[in-house]
Amino acid sequence: MLNYNNQDNWPNNFGQQQSPINLISHNANFHQINIPFKITKPYNFVTEKDDQTTIKLLGNGSAIIFNRPFQFIQTHFHFPSEHLINGTTFPFEIHLVHQNEIGQTVVISLMVSLGDSNSNIQSVIDNFIEKSAKSIKINQLDWIPDNPTGYHYLGSLTTPPLTEGIEWVIIDNPKLTISMKQLNWFETHFKPNNRNIQSLNHRQVHLYSN
């Protein structure tokens, strides 16, 4: 199992474009439009998996992201957040992984604040506890804002093989909250699974907000 207390010994032959990073708004290249991200076939969450360090939901669906079509593949959860925004860690981060026809990967990341209980995350928890085969009911429209704003940069997978060339879209305006009770459930069943912040190096981060 991946040891988050021993990250220096993770296999990593890559270099200069790793994730996660600390996203700093005043250093970002600003674009006065929202993130071009539109779901074209509703996301469907089919199978729930115990991924040892987190829960992973395999699914399907499609979207147009920065003018190119992508398939939704899977979602999984990190706590606390892997990305930081202006130095702030969020309690929870949702990764929605997409691929296009030549295998390029875009991860849409949703930052989750502490607050009210999240009914979709509660469905994930209940389904995990019951190990039921019933499908997971998540309304992805509850997760993704109508007019997403946030960050765009080129990075890597945050778990080995830490492959680079991964396109990241970090949505910073979700309506999403998670309750302390739900967070506690994750912390009881899994260990914290956030990779350390990596150096930006020569990368340019872009901020989209209308």
Added chain:
Amino acid sequence: MLNYNNQDNWPNNFGQQQSPINLISHNANFHQINIPFKITKPYNFVTEKDDQTTIKLLGNGSAIIFNRPFQFIQTHFHFPSEHLINGTTFPFEIHLVHQNEIGQTVVISLMVSLGDSNSNIQSVIDNFIEKSAKSIKINQLDWIPDNPTGYHYLGSLTTPPLTEGIEWVIIDNPKLTISMKQLNWFETHFKPNNRNIQSLNHRQVHLYSN
């Protein structure tokens, strides 16, 4: 200097998505449209460099490639070709390297056949011999077909650090030829600089042709 006779000892910690590859039309996923590639600001070739293994021309210009804006950065030459099409090696291959705002790379590759002398390549040769500071006159419209057709896949740089996540567009219908005399000039001044063919592994190649 990079030794093309000792490629097994090139540093390469990457794995499954390397370039070049042999592009096989009947195994490709076919799309009955031309490659979506449109130059939006004419390519300008500013500086010519002796890159030890080839000639590199730094430049500028811009294009829309698969619906996303890219800047043209540089072009350089390989002989014989690095990519194969249906097992066929071409005598010469031109790489036009592009980057977008987050640093994603697309290489547009032009396969060149043996035939008449190419006046643009002759300008490159003459300028190299004279080591003149005068700007290199290349009409990129002579190079890029109006209705480009060819292959699209995800690979790597073909020289160390052999970085993966590089998007390749191999145009298979250029009007481009190079003469035996011009090829001989390259072979006299440089050694053959084609990287060996790499395994396709689980990648899907896409073929665009209307």
